[in-house]
Structures are given as structure tokens and as C-alpha cells.
Amino acid sequence: MDYIVQQTLNALSFGAEYALIALGLAIVFSIMNLVNFAHGEVIAIGGYTMMVMATLAFKNPIIIILGAVLAAIIMALFLERIAFRPVRYADATTGLLTAFGVSLILQNLFLLLVSPRPIAVTSMYFLDWPIRLGPIQISSLQIFETLATLIAILLLVLFLKKSLLGIAMRAASLDFEMVRLMGIRANRVIAAAFAISGLLAGIAAIFIIARRGAVDPTLGFNPVLKAFVACVVGGFGSLPGAVLGGFLLGALEVGMLVLLPQSYGGMKDAFVFAIIAIILVWRPEGILSPPKEKGDKI
Amino acid sequence: MTVVPLVLLSLQKTNMLEVKNLSVFYGRIKVVHSIDFSVKKGSCVALLGPNGAGKTSTISSILGTVSSSGSIRFLDKDISKMHTEERVKLGISIAPEGRRVFSNLSVFENLFIGSAIREDRKAADEEINAWLKTFPILDERRDQAAGTLSGGEQQMLTIARALMSRPKILLLDEPSLGLAPRITRQVFELIQDLKAQGMTILLVEQNATEALKLADFSFILNSGNVIASGSSEEILNKGDLMSSLTGVEA
Amino acid sequence: MRYPMTQGLRKHISGINMTTIAIIKNYNKSNIREKIMKQFLKNLSKILFVSFIAFPAFGDTIKVGFPVPLTGEYAPYAEIQGAKCMAEIINKNGGVNGKKFELLVQDTGTDTQTAISLTEKFLEQGVIAIGTIPFSDTMIPVAQIAAGYGVTILQAQSTQVEMHTGIVDNFISNVSPDPFTAAAAAEYALSEGVKNVVLLTSDDGGSWSAKTPLWFGEAIENGGGKVLSKMNFSIPTSDWSPQVAEMKKLSTTPDAVYISSIMPDVGVLIRQMKAAGIDAWVFGSDGLDDPSLDSVADSDKSILDKVAFGTLAPSQPGSAMQAFQKECKAMGMPVDGMFPALGADVIMAIAYAVEKTGGTDPEAIRKALRDADSIPVRTVESVSFKKNKSHAERTVPVIGFKDGVRVLLSNTIPSFVPSWK
Numbered sequence: 001m002d003y004i005v006q007q008t009l010n011a012l013s014f015g016a017e018y019a020l021i022a023l024g025l026a027i028v029f030s031i032m033n034l035v036n037f038a039h040g041e042v043i044a045i046g047g048y049t050m051m052v053m054a055t056l057a058f059k060n061p062i063i064i065i066l067g068a069v070l071a072a073i074i075m076a077l078f079l080e081r082i083a084f085r086p087v088r089y090a091d092a093t094t095g096l097l098t099a100f101g102v103s104l105i106l107q108n109l110f111l112l113l114v115s116p117r118p119i120a121v122t123s124m125y126f127l128d129w130p131i132r133l134g135p136i137q138i139s140s141l142q143i144f145e146t147l148a149t150l151i152a153i154l155l156l157v158l159f160l161k162k163s164l165l166g167i168a169m170r171a172a173s174l175d176f177e178m179v180r181l182m183g184i185r186a187n188r189v190i191a192a193a194f195a196i197s198g199l200l201a202g203i204a205a206i207f208i209i210a211r212r213g214a215v216d217p218t219l220g221f222n223p224v225l226k227a228f229v230a231c232v233v234g235g236f237g238s239l240p241g242a243v244l245g246g247f248l249l250g251a252l253e254v255g256m257l258v259l260l261p262q263s264y265g266g267m268k269d270a271f272v273f274a275i276i277a278i279i280l281v282w283r284p285e286g287i288l289s290p291p292k293e294k295g296d297k298i
Numbered sequence: 299m300t301v302v303p304l305v306l307l308s309l310q311k312t313n314m315l316e317v318k319n320l321s322v323f324y325g326r327i328k329v330v331h332s333i334d335f336s337v338k339k340g341s342c343v344a345l346l347g348p349n350g351a352g353k354t355s356t357i358s359s360i361l362g363t364v365s366s367s368g369s370i371r372f373l374d375k376d377i378s379k380m381h382t383e384e385r386v387k388l389g390i391s392i393a394p395e396g397r398r399v400f401s402n403l404s405v406f407e408n409l410f411i412g413s414a415i416r417e418d419r420k421a422a423d424e425e426i427n428a429w430l431k432t433f434p435i436l437d438e439r440r441d442q443a444a445g446t447l448s449g450g451e452q453q454m455l456t457i458a459r460a461l462m463s464r465p466k467i468l469l470l471d472e473p474s475l476g477l478a479p480r481i482t483r484q485v486f487e488l489i490q491d492l493k494a495q496g497m498t499i500l501l502v503e504q505n506a507t508e509a510l511k512l513a514d515f516s517f518i519l520n521s522g523n524v525i526a527s528g529s530s531e532e533i534l535n536k537g538d539l540m541s542s543l544t545g546v547e548a
Numbered sequence: 549m550r551y552p553m554t555q556g557l558r559k560h561i562s563g564i565n566m567t568t569i570a571i572i573k574n575y576n577k578s579n580i581r582e583k584i585m586k587q588f589l590k591n592l593s594k595i596l597f598v599s600f601i602a603f604p605a606f607g608d609t610i611k612v613g614f615p616v617p618l619t620g621e622y623a624p625y626a627e628i629q630g631a632k633c634m635a636e637i638i639n640k641n642g643g644v645n646g647k648k649f650e651l652l653v654q655d656t657g658t659d660t661q662t663a664i665s666l667t668e669k670f671l672e673q674g675v676i677a678i679g680t681i682p683f684s685d686t687m688i689p690v691a692q693i694a695a696g697y698g699v700t701i702l703q704a705q706s707t708q709v710e711m712h713t714g715i716v717d718n719f720i721s722n723v724s725p726d727p728f729t730a731a732a733a734a735e736y737a738l739s740e741g742v743k744n745v746v747l748l749t750s751d752d753g754g755s756w757s758a759k760t761p762l763w764f765g766e767a768i769e770n771g772g773g774k775v776l777s778k779m780n781f782s783i784p785t786s787d788w789s790p791q792v793a794e795m796k797k798l799s800t801t802p803d804a805v806y807i808s809s810i811m812p813d814v815g816v817l818i819r820q821m822k823a824a825g826i827d828a829w830v831f832g833s834d835g836l837d838d839p840s841l842d843s844v845a846d847s848d849k850s851i852l853d854k855v856a857f858g859t860l861a862p863s864q865p866g867s868a869m870q871a872f873q874k875e876c877k878a879m880g881m882p883v884d885g886m887f888p889a890l891g892a893d894v895i896m897a898i899a900y901a902v903e904k905t906g907g908t909d910p911e912a913i914r915k916a917l918r919d920a921d922s923i924p925v926r927t928v929e930s931v932s933f934k935k936n937k938s939h940a941e942r943t944v945p946v947i948g949f950k951d952g953v954r955v956l957l958s959n960t961i962p963s964f965v966p967s968w969k
Binding site: 003006007010011013014017108111112115116117118119120122125126128129130137139142208211212213214216218222223254257258260262265266268269 | 618619620621623624626657749750751758777778779780781782784786787789790791793794796797811812813815816819820823824825838839840842843844846847884885
Binding site: 164167168170171173174175177178179180181182183184185186 | 361363381382383386387391392394398400401402403407410411412414415459463
């Protein structure tokens with residue numbers, strides 16, 4: 001029983017990380033139909049910023065955290081400006097390829113400018129200490145990460161429900177042109193979406209670094225692939241779908257790791273994806289696919 | 299000899315919207331061919347014509363959502379190079395064809411986003427409440443997704459949303475499309491009310507009978523050209539033209 | 549910041565920095581945007597497809613080809629830094645029999661097809677040996693092409709067992725295959741009284757991550773120990789809590805865990821095991837041999853007390869490798885980590901064979917390498933290919949930590965190596 005509770009908590013914390021990253025993908029996709037694979041490199045920028053700040057002898061963790069998050073936001077906005085704005089009205093494939101290209105270029109820049117190998121960044125270790133609840137053991141990091149994800153979701157929902165910009169972003173996910181016809185600047189809405197995705201990437205970077213204690217060029221790319229799967233299964237473009245998909249993927253991964261006999265262990269991912277495939281047969285658009293219907297364009 | 303320019307000048311002054319030599323393109327295809335028309339302040343002008351005549355393209359070009367050439371002057375300013383958002387801020391608002399309410403937003407949020415460009419938040423909020431009072435059915439569904447409203451209710455919401463920005467001119471694109479006759483009447487009553495309150499309106503309609511009742515002046519489009527214009531009376535007198543183009547018996 | 553590259557490359561990169569700034573400054577002037585984009589791409593291509601010859605040719609030179617991964621997934625394993633530094637050292641001292649080294653280096657971007665094309669190009673330019681992407685799916689086709697020219701694939705760091713099954717004859721690895729590192733680690737573990745072990749395996753890194761733990765287990769069982777459990781993981785893994793929970797569930801507490809995976813992943817495992825109160829050794833392979841492992845002890849010196857790994861060359865303070873790295877750094881040619889440093893051995897082995905044969909005939913070079921009883925190299929005293937032909941016979945160091953600092957725990961040729969061919 002304790003073991004089941006323990007592994008359930010582990011699954012939750014896996015899911016929280018996927019959900020956090022998936023949200024960053026979903027918020028951009030919902031507005032721009034852009035699968036931003038470069039989101040991982042925005043996370044990596046957060047990590048490399050922490051590395052640079054540590055070398056520059058910044059000690060205060062709050063300043064390092066703020067610096068990393070700020071760097072991620074600026075990076076997200078910068079990428080939107082130089083890479084994604086020129087292809088904003090191109091079809092989805094062009095956007096996808098652009099994002100892949102940007103991701104590849106950035107990974108190799110990290111590799112050439114910093115190092116192909118992991119570089120230690122231990123300034124976030126302080127977030128991680130063991131907590132024992134009877135026979136259950138969790139890490140403070142698991143709690144922080146799950147809490148941060150939940151708070152991020154809550155604040156995001158509040159923002160999207162209560163602020164004009166948030167409402168405009170929701171509206172834009174359905175009918176961008178009509179939002180412009182309300183006099184709301186397209187650039188502002190898109191920049192807001194990228195800034196939020198950058199913020200989420202920055203937060204994710206803090207937790208990833210706190211756990212891994214090192215940065216390397218693929219720091220963000222691998223988690224983003226997982227988050228992409230989470231978005232697909234949850235329903236691409238749906239924010240609740242991204243969160244649900246993230247937690248579902250976390251549960252599936254931990255479940256398969258624990259339940260599969262060792263001799264089938266190499267098939268873990270195959271089983272995870274088989275289950276996801278079955279879900280997609282049942283709901284081809286993902287579990288919580290966002291509303292698609294649009295009025296006729298003018 | 300000097301009288302003529304003066305007259306022109308005075309005409310120009312009262313023209314809120316003046317379109318000259320307007321052509322509209324979809325890619326390389328020209329769908330509207332160098333048309334001229336104007337809308338005087340406080341008047342209701344109708345663009346009539348059959349399906350595919352270029353009415354919606356014309357109205358879209360005024361807000362800059364399709365590419366066009368020629369001059370579009372609004373309040374004596376050339377707006378043809380402006381972004382859509384800037385044109386809206388100058389005081390042009392649209393209730394588009396197909397209504398295009400934000401179906402994933404609540405009724406309230408639809409009205410709220412309609413007031414996006416306004417600075418006077420408090421007055422805008424009061425106005426939202428006033429609209430909700432005007433249409434009790436919208437008030438009942440204040441917090442429901444607008445997608446759950448009926449077609450007529452959505453049309454009322456679309457017009458109310460367009461008015462929330464306090465426009466100087468209201469563009470109405472096929473407000474009666476797909477509505478039951480009883481609802482259509484209600485919509486036109488609302489437009490009549492707006493006109494009575496002094497709102498400048500550019501109306502695109504296939505339902506020429508109702509449109510002509512409202513309009514002070516009409517332009518008839520066919521295949522991207524203005525083929526006739528005049529007061530409703532003049533248009534109705536050209537009976538053959540009307541029936542052949544719009545199916546309305548004069 | 550570390551720059552794992554040469555001056556030439558660094559120049560290209562400072563060039564791109566300037567351009568990037570120019571882009572940021574001028575981007576708003578949209579009429580020049582296209583021009584800037586072109587410039588940007590041009591500069592980028594300089595970096596990504598950088599092609600340069602390290603040393604000017606002086607007539608009769610010893611050409612060695614390196615179609616290697618400077619970018620992409622396997623870039624961490626490139627041996628270039630050490631090879632270049634060693635070549636420079638030899639050249640400065642007058643070369644070998646008056647012949648100087650000329651290294652032909654070009655980036656494959658971790659792509660096999662590119663490696664093959666570059667190999668063909670280098671072969672035409674007369675290289676006598678080649679080092680490439682250290683994975684069998686690249687090494688095998690590259691070796692097959694090089695065979696036609698009599699040229700040897702001389703790999704600084706390849707531990708893959710697939711290369712020693714006789715599939716190609718012109719392949720020589722400067723190090724011992726994975727079973728040796730696993731066996732050396734097991735030998736040390738047994739000497740520490742380790743009995744019950746848990747093996748973490750993954751199919752994601754081929755035999756290196758899937759079988760090396762099993763060889764470790766075999767060597768442990770050969771010494772009277774027991775494999776308690778095998779557990780799966782993926783590469784990469786950044787959270788080991790499910791596996792750690794499974795370890796806690798075992799009825800017998802493990803004395804040691806073995807894993808062959810990459811950093812920083814294993815660092816996370818070490819910390820999570822410690823946090824969970826599992827007081828077991830963590831043994832590993834050369835994948836742990838990365839400076840970022842040392843940083844795990846930043847906040848707690850004792851955390852690495854029971855961490856050790858069998859690796860390819862000793863890298864503790866005072867080792868030959870560290871002396872080499874220091875020398876290179878002083879020359880302005882930094883060599884970061886073990887894999888780059890191993891490049892030095894390849895250059896020294898070639899130098900030995902050139903001297904021995906008095907020429908640069910590639911087949912004679914290969915024969916000389918395989919005939920020698922002992923070839924002096926840089927990261928260890930000497931290697932020999934006489935016994936194994938396709939890989940070196942050399943001592944396998946086991947590195948551990950004391951107060952967070954690397955110490956050499958043992959450095960022998962393991963007496964029991966599980967059968968692996």
C-alpha cells in the first residue's frame with residue numbers, strides 16, 4: 001500500500017513537470033497554430049542563464065531564479081520577433097519546420113559556444129531535500145514542482161478569465177481576425193502568449209536544474225518531446241488538455257516502469273505509446289480537443 | 299464658376315466614409331473593380347446585390363482584412379494603408395457576416411472584448427449592463443458560452459459587441475442571413491433604432507426589401523461593379539433591375 | 549564559459565556574435581531584413597559546417613582524417629581537442645622523422661552519411677588513419693570504405709563490443725571494450741565486500757547501457773555475489789524516484805547499484821538514492837567520467853564517498869591525463885574531459901608507427917601497431933594491440949571519490965572478464 005502511494009506521488013510529480021511544459025506549448029499553439037519545438041531551448045536558456053549567473057558569483061537564489069525566468073521570457077519574445085513573426089501567416093507546416101530549425105540552431109549554438117557536455121549548475125540544489133511522511137518519502141522538489149504547476153494553472157486561468165488580454169487570447173484561439181476587428185493589436189496578443197510560454201519555460205528550467213544540477217544543449221529538447229505527446233493526447237491547443245495530457249503521460253510512464261516485468265522493460269515506451277495510440281483512436285483530436293467551429297471569415 | 303468647388307467641399311465634409319477607385323483582390327484575382335461610393339454622417343447606406351457581387355469584399359476592405367487598392371477616406375483621413383486595429387480605433391466597427399461571436403467566451407466576455415479599445419472602463423461596464431437589460435435573453439445567459447445562443451441571439455450579441463467600441467460608423471454584413479422571418483424583423487427593428495439615434499450605418503444585405511426600407515441611399519453591385527445607385531425610391535423604380543438581381547418584386 | 553574548440557572556430561563565432569548584435573539593432577529596418585538574414589545564415593553556416601585544416605602542410609606530412617561529431621548528439625565524445633593538442637606538441641618538437649602531423653577535421657553533425665562522404669574526401673587527400681563518430685553504425689561503413697585504401701579506423705574512445713566481432717579488419721580502438729570496465733568495477737566492488745547488487749539497464753544506449761550492467765552482474769556472481777534485481781530506465785532520465793522506490797521495496801538491502809548511463813542523469817540518481825536513505829554504492833561505466841559528476845558533491849562532500857566507475861583512463865588529480873590537460877591549456881588549446889583527452893593517445897600511437905616503419909604507408913602502420921609489444925601513449929603509460937588486434941590491452945582504472953575529490957581506487961587489467969564475443 002505504501003509502495004502504491006509512493007509511486008502515485010512519483011507519477012504526480014512526473015506529470016506536473018510534463019504539464020508545466022505542455023502548457024507552454026499549448027498556449028502558443030492555441031493562438032498561432034504553431035507547435036513551438038524551440039520551447040525546449042527557451043528552457044535551456046533559463047538553465048544557461050543560471051550557469052552564467054553562478055560563474056558571475058551571484059549567490060542570492062531569488063535573484064538567480066528571477067534572472068533565469070526573465071531570460072526565458074526575453075528569449076521567447078525574441079524568438080517570436082525574429083523567427084516566428086515572419087511565418088505567422090504561413091501554413092502550419094512552415095511554422096513547425098521553422099520551430100524545428102530554430103531548436104536545432106540553438107542547440108548547436110549552446111554546444112559550440114558553451115560545451116557539448118553537461119556543465120554543473122548546483123545553485124538550485126537548495127530546493128531539494130527529503131521529506132518523510134511515515135513510510136512515504138517525497139522530495140521537497142516534487143512538492144514545489146507540483147505546487148508551482150498548480151499555481152501556474154490557477155493564475156493562468158485567472159488571467160485568461162479576468163483580464164482583457166487574457167480574454168482576447170482565448171478569443172484569438174478561435175478567431176484571430178475577429179479579435180483584431182475588436183481593435184486589439186495582433187502583435188500584443190501573440191507577444192503575450194509567447195511571454196507566458198517563456199515564463200512557464202523559466203519556471204520549468206528552475207525545477208529541471210534543481211533536479212539535474214547541470215545544463216547541456218538538450219536540456220529542454222527531451223522534456224518538450226514528452227510535453228508534445230502530452231499535448232497531442234490531451235487535445236492540442238486546449239490548455240486543460242495539456243495539463244490532463246501531462247499528468248496522464250506521467251502516470252503512464254511511471255505505471256509502465258513499475259508494472260512491466262523487467263524482461264519487457266525495454267518495451268516501456270512502446271507500451272506507453274500503444275496506450276496513447278488507443279486513446280487517439282477513441283478521441284482522434286485528443287481527449288479535450290478545443291472547439292473548432294468558426295464563423296465564416298469576412 | 300466658383301460655386302461648384304464649394305459645393306463639392308461641403309459634400310466632402312458631410313461624407314464620413316468616402317471610397318474611390320476601390321479594387322479588392324484575393325491573391326491575384328480581382329473581385330471588386332474600381333468602385334466609388336460614400337456614406338454621409340448619420341445616414342444609412344446599403345450595398346445590395348446578388349451572391350458573389352463583391353459586397354462582403356468591399357466591406358472587408360474598409361477594415362483592411364482583405365487586400366485592396368484605391369482610396370478609402372474616413373473622417374477626411376486616408377485609412378487605406380492603416381492596420382485593421384488602427385481603423386477600429388478611429389471609429390469603424392463591424393458586425394460581420396456569419397456573426398462570428400466568440401463562441402468559447404461567455405456573453406459577458408463577448409461584450410467586454412467589444413469594449414477593448416475604450417479607456418472609460420466604468421461607462422463601458424454600465425453599457426454592457428444596459429445591453430443585457432435590452433436583451434433579457436442575453437442577460438439570462440450572461441455567463442454562458444456564446445456558442446450556445448440561437449442564431450438570432452448571436453446576431454443581437456454581435457451588433458451589441460460591435461457597438462461597445464462606440465463606433466462612428468457601423469458596418470453590418472448580412473445581419474439577417476439564416477434567420478427566421480420573425481427574428482429578421484427584430485434585427486431590422488434594432489437597426490432602425492440605431493439609425494434613429496443618429497448612428498451612421500453601412501449595410502450589406504441580400505434581403506433588399508428590408509434593406510431598402512432602412513437605407514437612405516443604396517448602391518447595387520454586380521460582379522464587382524456598381525451598376526446602379528440612388529435613393530430607395532429610385533432603386534425601387536428600376537423594377538426590372540431589382541427583380542433580376544435580387545429576386546425582389548418591385 | 550568553456551570553448552571546446554580551436555582559435556579558428558572561435559573567430560567564426562565572435563563573428564556571428566557581432567552579426568547577431570547587428571541583427572538586433574537593425575531588425576526594425578525591414579528593408580534590410582533580408583540582407584541581414586542572409587548574412588546571419590552565412591555566418592551560421594561557417595559555424596555549423598566549419599571546415600578547416602588545423603596545420604599548414606609542409607610537404608611530406610602525416611595526414612589523419614577526423615570526420616567527427618563537433619555538433620549534434622555525440623559531440624561530447626569527439627576526440628579532437630586532445631588530438632590537436634598532441635599533434636601540436638609533436639610538431640613543435642620537430643615532428644616524427646621530420647614529418648609533421650596534419651589533421652583534417654570536419655564536422656559530421658553526428659550524421660553517418662556525412663561521415664561517409666567526408667571519409668571518402670579525406671581518403672582521396674591521403675590520410676593514413678581515420679577517427680569518426682564512435683558508434684558502430686558509423687564506424688562499420690566508414691571502416692569498409694577505408695579498407696579499400698588500406699586505411700585504419702583508429703578510434704580514441706570506442707568501447708562498443710560490436711566492433712570486435714570480426715566484421716571489419718581495419719578497426720583498432722585505443723581503449724578496452726565495455727566488459728572490461730564492468731569487470732574492473734566489479735573486481736573493486738568485491739574487494740569492498742559488495743555482495744548484493746541491483747542492475748539498472750536500458751536499451752536506449754545499445755549494448756553499452758543494456759549489457760554492461762549484466763557483465764558487471766556476471767563478474768559479481770563469479771566472485772560469490774548476487775544480483776537482487778534488474779530495473780529499467782530510459783536515457784535520458786531526470787527523475788529516478790520510481791526506481792528508487794523500487795529499490796526501497798526490495799526485501800534485501802542492496803550493497804551496490806550498477807548503471808551505465810550519461811551525466812547528469814546518474815548524478816540525479818546518486819542524489820535521489822542518498823535522499824531516500826539508500827546507503828549503497830553506485831558503480832558505473834565511463835559515462836560517469838565527466839566533470840559534472842564532481843559537482844554533485846558541491847553541497848555535500850560525502851555524497852560521492854560510495855560512487856565509483858570503471859573508465860578508460862585515469863583522470864584523478866595528479867594523473868597523466870590531468871598533466872596533459874594542463875599542458876594543453878597553457879598552450880591555449882583547452883582539452884575538456886576524458887573523451888577529448890583520449891585523442892592524444894591516437895596521435896601518439898600513429899607517431900610511434902610512423903617512426904617504426906619510417907614511412908606513412910597505412911597498411912604498414914596498422915601492422916606496426918598490431919606487432920608492437922608496447923606503445924607509449926599519453927593517458928596511460930602504454931597500450932598494446934598485439935593480443936587483441938582490434939582493441940587495446942591496457943589497465944582499466946576504477947575512479948572513486950574522497951571528500952569530493954577523485955581518487956584512483958584501482959588500475960589493473962581485470963582478471964575475470966565475462967565472455968562477450
